[in-house]
Amino acid sequence: MSIRIGLLLAAAGGCLGACATLPQASLHQQLGGADGIARLVAATIVEVHGDPRISELFAETDDAYFRARLEEFICQIADGDCDYAGLPMPDAHSGMDISEREFNYFVEDFERAMNTSRLPLAVQNRLLARLARLRDEIIRQ
Amino acid sequence: MRVGWAWLLLLSSLAAAAADGRLLGSGGLLSVEGSAGGGLVPWAVIAGHSGQGQWDALASASVVDSGDFDLRTGALALGWNNRMELSFARMSLGLDALVQANRFPDKRLDTDVIGAKLRLGGDLVYGRAPQFAAGLQWRRSRDADLASLAGADNDRGYDVYLSASKLWIDGIASRRTLASLTLRSTDANQLGLAGFSDQRSITLESSLAVFLDPNWLVGIEYRGKPDRLASAREDAWSDVFLAWLPSRHWHLALGYADLGSIGGFPGQRGYYLSVQGSP
Ligand code: HEM
Numbered sequence: 041m042s043i044r045i046g047l048l049l050a051a052a053g054g055c056l057g058a059c060a061t062l063p064q065a066s067l068h069q070q071l072g073g074a075d076g077i078a079r080l081v082a083a084t085i086v087e088v089h090g091d092p093r094i095s096e097l098f099a100e101t102d103d104a105y106f107r108a109r110l111e112e113f114i115c116q117i118a119d120g121d122c123d124y125a126g127l128p129m130p131d132a133h134s135g136m137d138i139s140e141r142e143f144n145y146f147v148e149d150f151e152r153a154m155n156t157s158r159l160p161l162a163v164q165n166r167l168l169a170r171l172a173r174l175r176d177e178i179i180r181q
Numbered sequence: 182m183r184v185g186w187a188w189l190l191l192l193s194s195l196a197a198a199a200a201d202g203r204l205l206g207s208g209g210l211l212s213v214e215g216s217a218g219g220g221l222v223p224w225a226v227i228a229g230h231s232g233q234g235q236w237d238a239l240a241s242a243s244v245v246d247s248g249d250f251d252l253r254t255g256a257l258a259l260g261w262n263n264r265m266e267l268s269f270a271r272m273s274l275g276l277d278a279l280v281q282a283n284r285f286p287d288k289r290l291d292t293d294v295i296g297a298k299l300r301l302g303g304d305l306v307y308g309r310a311p312q313f314a315a316g317l318q319w320r321r322s323r324d325a326d327l328a329s330l331a332g333a334d335n336d337r338g339y340d341v342y343l344s345a346s347k348l349w350i351d352g353i354a355s356r357r358t359l360a361s362l363t364l365r366s367t368d369a370n371q372l373g374l375a376g377f378s379d380q381r382s383i384t385l386e387s388s389l390a391v392f393l394d395p396n397w398l399v400g401i402e403y404r405g406k407p408d409r410l411a412s413a414r415e416d417a418w419s420d421v422f423l424a425w426l427p428s429r430h431w432h433l434a435l436g437y438a439d440l441g442s443i444g445g446f447p448g449q450r451g452y453y454l455s456v457q458g459s460p
Contacts, residue, residue: 093201140263141202141232148204151395161394162355169351175307 067170068120070163074111077118081110083153093145097136117170129177138179147172199429199460202232203263205395206357206426207305207348210434211241211457214294214372215256215270216316218344219402220436220453221418222386224361225314225344227300228268229260229459230429236261243455245438249278249446252374258296266316268296274374278446285330285444291323292373303345305359311347318342320373331444332412333376338368357392359400370410371443382407398424416441420453432457 064070071077085107088098098106109126116124126132138146147168154164208229209217217228220243229237237260245252256270272292279285298316305312318340322328325336342365352358363386368377384407390400404418422436436453443449 139233141235144202144204144232165351165355165357169349172307172350 066120067118067163067166068115071114071118071159071167072157074115074120076157076159077111077114077120080153080157080159081107081114083156084110084150087149087153088146091145091149094142094149097138097142114167118167129174130181133178134181136181138181140175140179143175143179200229200231200235200237200260201429202235203230204306205230205429206392206398206432208237208239208260210424210432210455211239211243211256211258211268211270213243213245213252213254213270213272214296214318215254215258215268216296216298216318217258217260217266217268218361218363219388219390219400219420220422220434220455221402221404221420221438222361222363222388223298223316223342223344224359224363224388225300225303225312225346226305227260227263227266227298227314228258231260231263233262235263237459239457239459241432241455241457243434243453245440245451245453247438247440247443247449247451250440250443250449251275251277251451252440264300266296266298268294268298270294270296272372272374274371276444279444285327288324288327290327290374293321293323294373295319305346305348306350311345314344314346316340316342316344320369320377322373322376325376328374328376331370331375332410333370334379335368335377338373338377340365340367340369342366353391357395359388359390359392361388363387367407370407371415372406375410375413375415375444378407378409380409382409396426398422398426400424413445414442414447422453430459 089095112122112124115122209224209226212218212220216223217226218224229239231237239258241256243254253273254270258268260266274290276285280287296318298314301313301315303310303312321337342363344363346361348359350357365384366381368381370376384405386404388402390398392398401421406415406417408415418440420436420438422434424434426432434455438453440449
């Protein structure tokens, strides 16, 4: 019994330093689950269409299809229980030749969407950090 | 300072459109010697927010006042393409303590710094590697006769430095966190305000900063310095700062700096204030 408590304490102590997210909700839950992600993606689509710096790229986009894929994608990258049914990132953005600048514009729009969705900053940063890792698969394709 | 703002207007006409290619704050602030970074040390970032094909122009004014001394800087910088930075700074040291002790004529000690910085590779925010940059700072004392009173060998010199900086989006407490390290070879005494030595020194500088939110940055900095003058000890500098970045166009920083011993007066500490504007 006391050994078990000791182990628990040790695990908790270790977690303070190393794995602050372990006992917490998954990122998917922190995003507000499927509903939260749906709100976020809807807001993102509004933002990119309203951003003259990149709206041209989305001019012919089938929003309903894009919304469904982006929801799945974010759900999956946030450790939710979803299967992304769209194209791999390089294929999804091939032929667009997205520049580093345009990537940044998208990130800014996405940040605005996360703010409108009232996501806490820590959650925003956790999600953004995961998406930022994909930049090389998205730019200059 | 008036000259500085006139320059800014001129430079802003060069900048075709406001540079918006990078995340807010990713250009740091103009330091006391004009190079982009924290208040006292350069980072591997290019001043401003220029992305591919963009220019950015910046001007800043800052003051550190320790009571016995005050250091004022007016600086201008150009950032291009998130690749290259050119800067000019005029540092001016007020010598109240020395003047009152009748050890110096009643005059400020001015030193100019022309800086160039090149991003060698990597990206501050994206990818695993940090961003690397190499920089040059040419310095010239405008009051060489006074600097030589302090025992300096030369009235001009140059620094070469290498910086590595990284920003983690999901850093400390899931806040954006920036760490930076700079290795410098310098012949300047007190940044050149006390002239230059024949002998060069290698120094190490570092910063750690956390974005409380995208508009507020707190940080600490440390700047190793040489200690070569027999007449007066020179110490490392350090500071803590809080910067407010309401937009790409305005940055404001308030800090508390420890400048160690200056001109034989130990324990020089005081507030640091810096304002930066960009079109
Ligand atoms: C990490 C950031 C990004 C993620 C996670 C992402 C995700 C996606 C996904 C899931 C799709 C649908 C793929 C499919 O068709 O099966 C897509 C398509 C697309 N993305 Fe991205 N994307 C990102 C960045 C960008 C950027 C920076 C731009 C442009 C500035 C962009 C522009 C587009 C466009 C125009 C489409 C095609 C829509 C259409 O079918 O017309 N994306 N993206």
